[in-house]
Amino acid sequence: MEEGEKLKKQVVHNLLTVARMHRKNVENAFADKVPCGSQHRLLMDIAKMLGPKRQVILSQTEIAKRMEVTPATVASALKKLEKGGYIRRMINQEDNRYNRVEITQKGEQVIEESIQIFNELDQQMLGGLTEEELNVLNGYLLRIKQTGK
Secondary structure, three states: OOHHHHHHHHHHHHHHHHHHHHHHHHHHHOOOOOOOHHHHHHHHHHHHHHOOOOEEEEEHHHHHHHHOOOHHHHHHHHHHHHHOOOEEEEEOOOOOOEEEEEEOHHHHHHHHHHHHHHHHHHHHHHOOOOHHHHHHHHHHHHHHHHHOO
16 A cells, blocks of 8 residues: 555544544533433524524424434434423414424523534634644645545
8 A cells, every 4th residue: 555545534633533533522512411412413503593682493204304413303303302402393374394493591501502512612622733734634624525525
């Protein structure tokens, strides 16, 4: 194997190692938090989809498409989030395929705490890099992302 190929393999290995390290850090940070796993991810993604006003009409199919999961997975997780008091769903009277999803105060507290934890993890992982280094790294990662599609 030539040097260029060895280097590419090493770069991919390092990317995967960093991704696993990040995932482990996230899992450890959220180990005792509720909701956990896919429910937490869904709550955070819904917050992002809803934007700052936190209220919009979303279909489960649309949420599933954006998250790249099945509508059944979203339905199950939404049911658990609703049961846990993190969201409320109201059927749209004009089209019952769509729900108005509202994040409750309990859900907002989880989101605020999660954002703080993610910011701390970002600082932990990337705090040793300068802004210039972060820009260069980000540029490389974007190029890799584009060619990897």
